[in-house]
Amino acid sequence: MKNNIIIIGMPGSGKTTFGKILAEELNIKFFDMDEYIQEKTGKTTMQLFENGEEYFRDIETETCKELMGYNDILISTGGGVIKRKINIDILKNGGTIIFLDRPVDKILEDVDVSYRPLLKDGKEKLLKLYDERIELYNEYAEEKVINDSDISVVIDRIKEIIKNNENVNIM
Template sequence: MKNKIVIIGMPGSGKTTLGKMLAEELNIKFFDMDEYIVEKTGKTTIQLFENGEEFFRDIESETCKELAGYSNVLISTGGGVIKRKANIDTLNKEGLIIFIDRPVDNILGDVDVSFRPLLKDGKEKLLKLYDERYALYNEYAEEIVKNDSDIRVVIDKIKEVIDNNENVSINN
């Protein structure tokens, strides 16, 4: 039985915004994986990436293991968590993985790339990441929710997906 919700998706897809609101409505604890890593290490993601992407991914993998130990939580992952299948396997054991699929044009329209280490080279990098990752998000997701309308509509779609999934039991 799945006892947590795990949100995956591109940087700027709405994982954190939707996750916070949804966790509040479900009355469960919310974890933003990137924020958790910053709190744990005392360094920003940009500072951690200065040691190389693999260094950051190692910390991210450890964080997946830590957060997977919680029940009745909603976890918003970093956009690159899907780069290591082991992360998805860990989170999927007791977590329902939902891909927030936001059109890349919408992301490009409002993402501030200056705060995102992998996007600091500009919006072209986002397009490249989208091309590299989109298939993985689809492959690893148990459910896919389009984020192409009002935030309230998207949250209601996610809640419907959770409610209709007989393998999920969230005790709020």
């Protein structure tokens, strides 16, 4: 049974914010994949990226495997987890993937690029990443939720998907 919920989406889409709230409301454990990696390695994402993006992506793939060893959890992935199909295969095997799609103009309004390694070159990079990744998010997601409203409305949308998804037996 695929009892885990995995949230994918662009940096700044709200994955961690919504993940924490949902996990609390569903009374399940929450993992922010980037925070998990930082705790595991003792290094920030920025520090890990200093060794190259591939180095970070290798750690990310191992983390996908580790987290799928749990049941009844909610995971907020890093925005680039979709760059490796193996990550998606691992995650789909143990959970249902929900794409939290926030309009890029809304992300641009409030994203802080200073602590996001792939956005350190400025907000123009976010537009480029969006263009590069949007197709993958849509392809890999089993469900999609638009983050274009109040938090409570979006939470309700996600909970409705979880409730109606026969592969998730959490609610």
